[in-house]
Amino acid sequence: QVHLVEFGGGLVQAGASLRLSCAASGVMLSRYALGWFRQAPGKEYEFVATITRNGDMTSYADSVKGRFTISRDNDQNTVSLQMNSLKAEDTAVYYCAADRMSAVYSDRLNEYEYWGQGTQVTVSS
Numbered sequence: 001q002v003h004l005v006e007f008g009g010g011l012v013q014a015g016a017s018l019r020l021s022c023a024a025s026g027v028m029l030s031r032y033a034l035g036w037f038r039q040a041p042g043k044e045y046e047f048v049a050t051i052t053r054n055g056d057m058t059s060y061a062d063s064v065k066g067r068f069t070i071s072r073d074n075d076q077n078t079v080s081l082q083m084n085s086l087k088a089e090d091t092a093v094y095y096c097a098a099d100r101m102s103a104v105y106s107d108r109l110n111e112y113e114y115w116g117q118g119t120q121v122t123v124s125s
Helices: none
Strands: 003-007 010-013 018-025 033-039 045-051 058-060 068-073 078-083 092-099 119-124
Touching: 003 092, 018 033, 018 092, 018 119, 033 068, 033 078, 045 068, 045 078, 045 092, 058 068, 078 092
Parallel strands: 010 119
Antiparallel strands: 003 018, 018 078, 033 045, 033 092, 045 058, 068 078, 092 119
């Protein structure tokens, strides 16, 4: 059985940093492109970042480019999201997800097969 578990969320002030991590069990993440998505209250899911299977390429939403960094450790079966210069509009539940089908990576929600349960990030202004 596949489980993805996110951790590292919390309440911070604007301008602070947080590092989210996602650990997997029941699946070898090296076979998957990985992504982070988020959902703010009353809004749809939003793509945040994605990374290829071997970590050589990444892609980011314009709203987080230059502030967030996605990385992965296939030996540890984890993926992380370093978030710097946080803004109030970054407040959301953040989800990690695994995508086996995409040739490289994807920013599309429906291409991700496995999802974590989410971790809350709240940024006070």
